[in-house]
Amino acid sequence: MWTFGHILIAKINGKDNKREFYDERFRNRLKLDQTGSLTLTNTRTTDSGFYIVTSSRTEMPLNTFNLTVY
Secondary structure: OEEEOOEEEEEEEOOOOEEEEOOHHHOOOEEEOOOOOEEEOOOOHHHOEEEEEEOOOOOOEEEEEEEOOO
């Protein structure tokens, strides 16, 4: 699952591989592939911040990215 700061923005349901998106600010701009890689298109300065990918099973952070959009 992916968070922007502490806000859940996307996750994959492991049972049926269904992708779910949660935050309207990213509407139609997020893509999540079957491996869990997140793509953000048409970036805006308000998209700057920390993005954290977390294991759904263990709820442990796997990686943190700091994105800066100018």
